[in-house]
Amino acid sequence: MSSDKSDTLELLIEFKKEIYKLGLEKTPSKTLYQEKYTRGAAPSPTTLLNRTGKTWKEILELIGIKDFKRVKVRDTSNMGRPEKVYDVEKNVVRQQLEEFFKVNRNVKTQKEFKELLKQDKNMPSFGKIYNYGYSWGYIKKNILKIGEEDKKTKMLEEVVSFLTKEKYDVESINQSDLGKILKKQNNLPSIATLYHNKVTLKDIKDMMYK
Incomplete structure (x- = not known):
């Protein structure tokens, strides 16, 4: 069994345990599960959907839950939901x-x-x-800025990792020096790309010496 399939199977096993622990086997709606599941221990609905590539109903069928009641909600101004x-x-x-x-x-x-x-x-x-x-x-x-921050952090970590590995004396490097160093590395962002993503030489030095 491949690692991915094994991981997905373990995820489904944990999901099934959580469904029964919460007593949701008769009414296992995604909304109720999202509200009640043990965060940090049991898989989230988003993780289950992304990892399996299946619908919520199909995931339930995978763990043996096929006949269940749909939870009805009263009509309110919030799209008909409480x-x-x-x-x-x-x-x-x-x-x-x-x-x-x-x-x-x-x-x-x-x-x-x-x-x-x-x-x-x-x-x-x-x-x-x-x-x-x-x-x-x-x-x-x-929301988009969350992805941008992740991108900035990833770039910063890549550059710092390279400079540390190659034992550069970053304290003596200026922006021009850094640009020349990065230009020779095809797998690293250019100085222009760093600038565009607001990664500064100070950020690099701070991460290296923190």
């Missing part, structure tokens, strides 16, 4: 968006975003995302 349920679902969508933009960091326009959503069967539709209050403007301002 406020608490709506908030939980909104948080789930937020988590999905954050994970999505960690992978798709170069999305610049709403059109690109919509096209990528259509290709990702684990993501909700643009309309559903919008209905939870996540407009493209909000996403650009509050």
Whole structure:
């Protein structure tokens, strides 16, 4: 059995244990599970969907749960959901968006975003995302920057790792020197790329000597 398949199997086993521990085997809705599961110990709905590539119903069938009751919710102004349920679902969508933009960091326009959503069967539709209050403007301002920060950190770590490994005396290096060093390394970002992503020489020195 491959490592990926083995990991997914273990994930499903942990999920099944958690479902029964929470007493959700008769009403195992994604919303209820998201609200009650043990964070840090049991797998999250987003992790399960991403790792298996299946729908929630298909995941339940994989662990032997086929006949279950759907939880009905009363109609409210929050898209027909009780406020608490709506908030939980909104948080789930937020988590999905954050994970999505960690992978798709170069999305610049709403059109690109919509096209990528259509290709990702684990993501909700643009309309559903919008209905939870996540407009493209909000996403650009509050969620895309998470991916940008991750990208900045990754670049910084790559450069610091290289300079440390090659035993450069960073204290004596100026920006021009750094540019020449990076230019010779095809697998590292250029000085222009670092500048564009707001990675400074000071950031590099701070990380090396912290």
